Amino acid sequence: xxxxxxxxxxxxxxxxxxxxxxxxxxxxxxxxxxxxxxxxxxxxxxxxxxxxxxxxxxxxxxxxxxxxxxxxxxxxxxxxxxxxxxxxxxxxxxxxxxxxxxxxxxxxxxxxxxxxxxxxxxxxxxxxxxxxxxxxxxxxxxxxxxxxxxxxxxxxxxxxxxxxxxxxxxxxxxxxxxxxxxxxxxxxxxxxxxxxxxxxxxxxxxxxxxxxxxxxxxxxxxxxxxxxxxxxxxxxxxxxxxxxxxxxxxxxxxxxxxxxxxxxxxxxxxxxxxxxxxxxxxxxxxxxxxxxxxxxxxxxxxxxxxxxxxxxxxxxxxxxxxxxxxxxxxxxxxxxxxxxxxxxxxxxxxxxxxxxxxxxxxxxxxxxxxxxxxxxxxxxxxxxxxxxxxxxxxxxxxxxxxxxxxxxxxxxxxxxxxxxxxxxxxxxxxxxxxxxxxxxxxxxxxxxxxxxxxxxxxxxxxxxxxxxxxxxxxxxxxxxxxxxxxxxxxxxxxxxxxxxxxxxxxxxxxxxxxxxxxxxxxxxxx
Ligand code: 9MR
Ligand code: ZN
Numbered sequence: 001x002x003x004x005x006x007x008x009x010x011x012x013x014x015x016x017x018x019x020x021x022x023x024x025x026x027x028x029x030x031x032x033x034x035x036x037x038x039x040x041x042x043x044x045x046x047x048x049x050x051x052x053x054x055x056x057x058x059x060x061x062x063x064x065x066x067x068x069x070x071x072x073x074x075x076x077x078x079x080x081x082x083x084x085x086x087x088x089x090x091x092x093x094x095x096x097x098x099x100x101x102x103x104x105x106x107x108x109x110x111x112x113x114x115x116x117x118x119x120x121x122x123x124x125x126x127x128x129x130x131x132x133x134x135x136x137x138x139x140x141x142x143x144x145x146x147x148x149x150x151x152x153x154x155x156x157x158x159x160x161x162x163x164x165x166x167x168x169x170x171x172x173x174x175x176x177x178x179x180x181x182x183x184x185x186x187x188x189x190x191x192x193x194x195x196x197x198x199x200x201x202x203x204x205x206x207x208x209x210x211x212x213x214x215x216x217x218x219x220x221x222x223x224x225x226x227x228x229x230x231x232x233x234x235x236x237x238x239x240x241x242x243x244x245x246x247x248x249x250x251x252x253x254x255x256x257x258x259x260x261x262x263x264x265x266x267x268x269x270x271x272x273x274x275x276x277x278x279x280x281x282x283x284x285x286x287x288x289x290x291x292x293x294x295x296x297x298x299x300x301x302x303x304x305x306x307x308x309x310x311x312x313x314x315x316x317x318x319x320x321x322x323x324x325x326x327x328x329x330x331x332x333x334x335x336x337x338x339x340x341x342x343x344x345x346x347x348x349x350x351x352x353x354x355x356x357x358x359x360x361x362x363x364x365x366x367x368x369x370x371x372x373x374x375x376x377x378x379x380x381x382x383x384x385x386x387x388x389x390x391x392x393x394x395x396x397x398x399x400x401x402x403x404x405x406x407x408x409x410x411x412x413x414x415x416x417x418x419x420x421x422x423x424x425x426x427x428x429x430x431x432x433x434x435x436x437x438x439x440x441x442x443x444x445x446x447x448x449x450x451x452x453x454x455x456x457x458x459x460x461x462x463x464x465x466x467x468x469x470x471x472x473x474x475x476x477x478x479x480x481x482x483x484x485x486x487x488x489x490x491x492x493x494x495x496x497x498x499x500x501x502x503x504x505x506x507x508x509x510x511x512x513x514x515x516x517x518x519x520x521x522x523x524x525x526x
Pocket of ligand 1: 133134135136138284285286287388389466498502503504
């Protein structure tokens with residue numbers, strides 16, 4: 001992942017010097033007097049260096065008797081960005097993946113049977129479609145809304161990074177493939193809306209399937225009761241999508257906006273917040289969230305951007321002070337509301353309010369920058385932040401830093417953001433790429449039912465691992481990790497370890513955002 005015009009970082013462990021050689025073995029550069037220092041997240045002693053300006057080509061970095069190949073390419077992130085979007089295509093549910101698009105990962109249609117209402121199993125509904133959430137086959141509204149949110153912002157900001165050649169069924173239809181892919185999820189989300197405007201929380205079975213192919217998974221699926229967080233997250237996503245699709249398909253855009261407005265109306269009619277909890281007999285992902293203010297803030301912002309109606313402005317203004325503005329995860333979405341206010345509503349908000357919001361946003365970005373500076377590898381995650389899906393806060397801090405750069409023009413934000421993409425591709429204490437099939441040494445055994453049961457040696461490509469997790473590990477993971485393992489190394493590239501090596505749609509999507517940013521930059525740099 002090294003491009004000529006961008007920083008090229010390497011982490012040297014326990015070294016005080018290193019040599020960079022060109023393809024012919026000639027020394028190009030020496031790095032002397034390095035001071036490796038203790039990285040508290042990994043326990044490594046790291047010197048982080050920048051290889052400096054290099055033309056495209058192959059080099060080698062030699063230190064301590066070891067040699068690593070360094071490849072500099074004009075556009076190292078183009079194929080990656082496409083693959084990360086295509087990774088979502090492989091998660092499609094309710095349809096067959098045809099060999100023409102999926103190659104060896106083709107499979108027959110899955111999960112096409114009607115779902116039952118959990119609260120009233122007599123009622124059967126068609127809610128087929130959408131992406132499998134992760135390594136399991138469930139479909140959950142809040143994570144879906146956030147994933148589409150990441151992707152639509154990525155497309156709005158970095159359109160040059162999105163090519164119409166992903167070889168998905170809709171490729172060539174005149175709509176960028178990233179929008180084709182998002183539409184697949186949006187069509188399902190529309191089905192998850194009840195007549196009164198509320199969104200069912202999720203569509204899953206009572207238990208996770210065994211490790212079988214999706215089309216073999218025939219257990220009954222249920223629509224679990226609507227929640228405020230799902231409804232508000234959806235309202236935000238649909239209102240944003242209505243603007244994204246407006247230039248391409250006015251009817252679809254209008255359908256989305258009408259449904260976002262209905263979701264918001266349901267929230268107004270049902271002001272008593274009830275967080276989601278799994279019923280006794282349902283063991284699939286809960287995506288529990290005890291705070292809906294951030295989802296409501298995001299929704300109010302997007303609805304205001306799409307309608308211009310004063311009531312949404314009033315709501316976002318009232319909610320903003322009560323919401324953290326720097327988070328882009330499945331549980332906390334205030335950052336997406338902030339992106340809407342700062343960039344989509346630029347000039348349409350009260351000046352003092354907008355300045356205050358921007359100040360808070362940039363403070364959070366400064367904190368992420370500082371966290372990255374304190375990390376040996378430049379990772380924007382503190383040592384105690386390695387939880388289930390640590391890739392999410394790392395990549396979301398990448399998004400935050402990119403937004404701060406876009407707002408302020410200050411390159412340290414951008415450089416630190418690239419460091420988060422570097423992390424994903426292998427500049428980490430594991431020395432592994434956390435994207436299947438991409439990078440020099442990608443992880444190989446995702447907790448992903450199709451990858452483990454399709455009989456193909458390589459895992460499905462373009463999927464992002466949750467990554468190291470040092471908290472509440474499975475006993476089976478704990479047993480396999482040596483005692484005293486550092487947080488950033490608490491990882492197993494093994495299929496059973498859902499707690500460190502599952503994949504999820506909302507780990508792909510912030511990776512798309514960050515990769516697309518740098519892909520667009522390398523395209524602009526020529
Ligand atoms: O991403 C979720 C993570 O933040 C939680 O700690 C974890 C345990 O509750 O669940 C993760 O989400 C999983 C979901 O519940 C079910 N599908 C797979 C998801 C990825 O591991
Ligand atoms: Zn399916």
